[in-house]
Amino acid sequence: MPVYVDISRCIGCRSCEVACKRVHGGKGHVNVHMAGDHASVPVFCHHCEEATCTMACFTGALYKDGERTAFDVEKCTGCGLCRLACPFGVVWSDKIAHKCDLCAGRETPTCILSCPANALSTDFELASRRARTRAAMAAAHGGRR
Amino acid sequence: MPQVLVPTVCPYCGAGCQFFISVEKERATGIEYMPEHPASEGALCSKGNASLEVLYHQDRLRYPLKKTGDGWARISWHEAQELIVRGLGGALKKFGPERVGFLSSSKCTNEENYLIEKLARCLGSKNIDNCARLCHAPSVVGLNRTLGAAGMTNPIPDLANSKCVFIIGSNLAENHAILSRWINRAKDEGAVVIVADPRMTHTAWMADIFLQLKPGTDVALLNGLAHVIIKEGLIDKDYIAKLTRGYDELVEAVKDYSPEKVSEITGVPADDIIRAARAYAISPTSAILYSMGITQHCTGTDNVQAIANLALISGNLGKPGSGVMPLRGQNNVQGACDMGALAEFYPGYKKADDPETARFFSAGWGRGSLPVGRGLTATEMIDAAGKGDIKAMYIVGEDPMNSDPSSNHTHDALEKLDFLVVQDIFMTATAQMADVVLPAAVWAEKEGTYTSTERRVQWSRKAVSPPGEARSDLEIVCDVANHLGLDFDYPDAAAVLAEINRLVPQYGGITRERLDGMGLIWPCPDKDHPGTPILHSLGFKLQDGRASIMPVQYRAAAENASWDYPFILTTGRVAVHHNAGSMTRRSPSLIEREPELFVEINTNDAARLKIADGDEVLVTSLRGETSARARLTDKVKKGVVFMPFHFSGTNKLTTEVTDPEARIPEFKVSACKISWRD
Secondary structure, three states: OOOEEOOOOOOOOOHHHHHHHHHOOOOOOOEEEEEOOOEEEEEOOOOOOOOHHHHHOOOOOEEEEOOEEEEOHHHOOOOOHHHHHOOOOOEEEEOEEEEOOOOOOOOOOHHHHHOOOOOEEOOOOHHHHHHHHHHHHHHHOOOOO | OOEEEEEEEOOOOOOOOEEEEEEEOOEEEEEEOOOOOOOOOOOOOHHHHOHHHHOOOOOOOOOOEEEEOOEEEEOOHHHHHHHHHHHHHHHHHHHOHHHEEEEOOOOOOHHHHHHHHHHHHHOOOOOEEOHHHHOOHHHHHHHHHHOOOOOOOOOHHHHHHOOEEEEEOOOHHHHOOOHHHHHHHHHHOOOEEEEEOOEOOOHHHHOOEEEOOOOOOHHHHHHHHHHHHHHOOOOOHHHHHHHEEOHHHHHHHOOOOOHHHHHHHHOOOHHHHHHHHHHHHHOOOEEEEEOHHHHOOOOHHHHHHHHHHHHHHOOOOOOOOOEEEEOOOOOOHHHHHHOOOEOOEEHHHEEOOOHHHHHHHHHHHOOOOOOOOOOOOHHHHHHHHHHOOOOEEEEEOOOHHHHOOOHHHHHHHHHHOOEEEEEEOOOOOOHHHOOEEEEEOOHHHOOEEEEOOOOEEEEEOOOOOOOOOOEOHHHHHHHHHHHOOOOOOOOOHHHHHHHHHHHOHHHOOOOHHHHOOOOEEOOOOOOOOOOOOOOOEOEOOOHHHOEEOOOOOOOOOOOOOOOOOOEEEEEEOOOOOOOOOOOHHHOHHHHOOOOOOEEEEEHHHHHHHOOOOOOEEEEEEOOEEEEEEEEEEOOEOOOEEEEEOOOOOHHHHOOOOEOOOOOOEOOOOEEEEEEEOO
């Protein structure tokens, strides 16, 4: 259940970055990437099915817990291999590793609640459902003007 | 551990988002969202998320200070009040009240603004204003004149019902971020989004039709749209006949604004103008949103009137999904204006130049005579101080040194004052100029009401105590008033609100008891009234219930690019900073994301000047110079540069030319040049 992005809605306001940092003791786990002058996309932990960070972690500090890529701080040695292994640049290691924990202990991840544009959700289908609605409405109205 | 959740209203923009502050052992420890909030649905922008960072900042003012030969000395509240009696009271006696100025704060609560305005007028001074002068003064003038009420006509969530959202001169995606969720919702339901802006802003990403106009040509564009709508017969004939006056004059006034001619003036392709006009007029419900890009011009009032004209001829007022929506920048700038902290209005927009108004309030306040007539505006006070006509000032929560145009001029003017008292939460550039500085409480340290941009009046609670000896603005102002011989006996904000209920008709029914939830939207005249989310649904509060269509003609901006100053500088905000930046620049998680002043330059212009991305450049205008980091981009067109005004420097460059009616400076168009920094 990772956080999915509806890129057509992201407004690059960086609310998710600041919110994430706020609830994780000053260490955020989101990067809002500006794609030139025309779009932005927040990059989150994908909670990969075959997570390379868990494969690289030799102590088992990073491990798969169902859909979640979980992290056990007790086992972390701070070697930084996970940071090198993550293809999206969303595992950090300063002294010890830190990454998205989907806001463990909270019902909904903070970034989703905070997003002003409603661009984030845990519903994989949401973005495509919205796009289909938009297309259907446009067709019904004879195309977007 | 016992944890209490205290609901407060966000201290940043005017959207009026609420959130809970969690308090443990009398310390604010975190934020919890409020999904049931009607406007934000619990969302917060980056600034809202970082708002607690300023609460315990080391720079907070903790004690009253007085200026000494070599710096600042801590003094007691008692001594501070004595100095104020001597300085402010002395100037009142020696020079008369008309030579004393008061600046109220659009960051303070309604109750505090009401008291500051009452203080000024009870002391006999007409010179009371707030920073709405620098943002929405043209809306107050222009919308009162055309529609009979200034303020957003429809609430924020109602945007979702719109079938065409026209955004002009507002970068709401960055500055009022939560609005984007409603616009996205409208888009999913098939709405067309039109954005007009000199920059390809984040807001423009949402647009179906993007009109990139030259700064300062808004009237030409809006008249061009009206021209197309009239020519193609897309007007709402019934609405015009029933509810407006002045349509024939408009037809005459816009007949020369053909899309081709407007295209020449604005740089927007004629086809796009036609497409936008059709989209706006054909849609069953269209809303116009605008902000500083419309108002901060020497033609600000004209711009606002041109917008109102567009809504009136297409009948887009008084129903869901439609409306004219000025987006307010500060959390309580709407409230500060409602409370009469304006040179031309007493509370409730009662005209200051009407003797009846003065009679009404002198009866209500139990004061003999109150000043009649329009006072000096915020910018005029600074000018008057420079000329020696204003001798003393009391500035609450404002930073004209950073926020007024032509900072060097402001500096010289404030220096000439005999006495200046500044009340703020940080030692701002303006406070540095003061004789006495008073430490104030921030939003979470006091209670009271704030009025959001959608006219929603919300009660914000006190979560924690102010640091050191800092006190709420309400207590300080009452104390100052009592020391100056007035009788301000208000135990708390609720007592002031009760007086507001009595004297401001729009707030008549907005009592403390009714404000425990998500607030009420004014006008709300009596205790049983549910509030009025949509204005003008039963006609207009003008003669015969008709709105006035006020034709305007395009006038060029005061400055244009020239041989010596070849670029047009336009200013604005970025997502992670707010206004003069005294709060956001002290917020670690915000300042690290946008640490310094930058200037956006078109890549082609930069290539010609041999400037690379990240170079330190010198930006110079007729009024001053500042250095900034070059940011190469295609967001701005050739010949246009953009700088945010959160850092001191930008407003050294801007022009002090003002709108003749609303007196707002033209922040959005100044000629400048860019050179290498040696």
